[in-house]
Amino acid sequence: MTVTVETAVDAGDVGEPDGVGAPAVLDPAAAERQELIERWAERHGIDAARRLAEAEDLADAVAAEITPDNTVDTYTKSWRVWTRFCAVTELPEREGSRGALVAFVTWMLREGQQNGKGYAPSSASTHLAAAVVGLRRRGVKISGDDQAAARAALEGLAVKLLQNGERRGRGQAVGADLDGLRAIARACPDTLTGDRDKALTLTGFHYASRSQDPAGLLTGDVTLHPRGLVVAVLTGKTKHSVRNAKIAYATDPEICPVRAWIAYRARLAAEADPRWKRSDAPAFVGIDRWGHVTGGMGPDSVTRAIKRISQRAGVPVHWTGHSLRIGLASVGRQKGKDGIAIADQGGWARHSRSMLGYMQREDGWDDNASAGLA
Structure with a gap:
């Protein structure tokens, strides 16, 4: 950085013809930065220009660090x-x-x-x-x-x-629903993998998870509360999506996310190496066909797991890693939940366009603006 600033303000170098003392050819972005530094040096002096240039480098580093x-x-x-x-x-x-x-x-x-x-x-x-x-x-x-x-x-x-009648793309993923959750809960085998699958699906639905959210959770990020669970979601891309999502006990024990989490963690502690129950261990672990823990789940493995779990349960349209997120918005709206409450739980900005898009109209009849007007 010192060489850059001094080169920019040294009149003996800037004006020389091509040769040993000529400045290097810079790409457009670097040339623009160099020109900016020169203006700072003329206006504020070399030392101030150097500090401003270092601040620009810091800004670049911060931008790189916060970009997902x-x-x-x-x-x-x-x-x-x-x-x-x-x-x-x-x-x-x-x-x-x-x-x-x-x-x-x-x-x-x-x-x-x-x-x-x-x-x-x-x-x-x-x-x-x-x-x-x-x-x-x-x-x-x-x-x-x-x-x-x-x-x-x-x-x-x-x-x-x-x-012209041409629709491209996969379209919006199908949203999870309560019937699908019940089918999944019943289809999960009585194994460590089955308990993991049930907890992954039921908790993910209740805090509108993206695939990277359960993959990024540590055991210590999920805490028990007298009324349920508090899930610290730290993998979000915005200030809204980084949140403490509260998940209450469900009235229906078959699809209760809190009971599913407790059962999964108890079984993991009983059947796996003690290191997997530490607070800094992954909350959701990969498990091979023999029931051995292989490490933490990544976003891709979560997506594959959700698809496999829904397929095993016979859900008509297989779910994707985004189905749980869509499901909370659409089912929450069907149940009359306030839009702001849905946004806060799922980590959307209030009145988010994407959230409103997820509030799916299932068939266009029951939730129809013109129904019953006359």
Whole structure:
């Protein structure tokens, strides 16, 4: 950092022709940072410019630390889509003009996938947003108007697809429901794995878990309370999703999440190595076919487990890792729960658009705005 600042303000280096003393060629983002440091040095002096530059480095480090891993993965994948688009169309990678962005979304919907098929509009929207982030990180200036033009093109083309009867993507995952929970509880075998499966499903439904939530829980994050459980969810991406979710004893003991948790932990303590009951051990563990604990569950293993558990129970449409989260919102609304209470329990922002989308209308008849008006 010291060399960068001093180089930026040393007049003997900046003005030299190409050769030994010439400044190195920087990429756009680094060049922009260098120019900023030079302005600071002229305005405030070298020492202040150095401290401001160090503060910028700290800001970059904080941004990297608070960005979830799955968001980083999305940025990486979407940048590959952008570079593939640029290679096909022979457009420069580091230009984000209105025309380039509109061409990008058009290409994605028509042929953007590796197999030559078009992306679903939701996937194209994700790739557009992440590609813009990637361009800006590389020093490319993209105006809000140009980005808005690309988004408008995407939305208009998505409407055209619907008008032509073409629906892409998997659609929203099916939501968990009480009948499904009962079927799952009855289908869980009387084994450590069965008790784990029941506790994973029943507790996850009651705090609207994502796959990464139970995977990130430690034993100490789940505490017993006279009225039930308190689950400290620390894996959320927002200030709303990091929460202490309270889960009460259920009236129906067959699908009571608190009783299921207690039974699972008691069996784990009795049948597994004592280290798995420590407060810093994973709350939900992987178990092999012989009943041996293999370690903590990851998000992917939770997703696979939910699918397998619902399949074993004969649930008509197999659940995914997101079914429990959708289920709390939709069943909670059916039972007349307040929207704010649902949001707080599930870690949504109050009046969240995604939460409102999860409050599914099961068949469009019982929950119909026009029913009974006349």
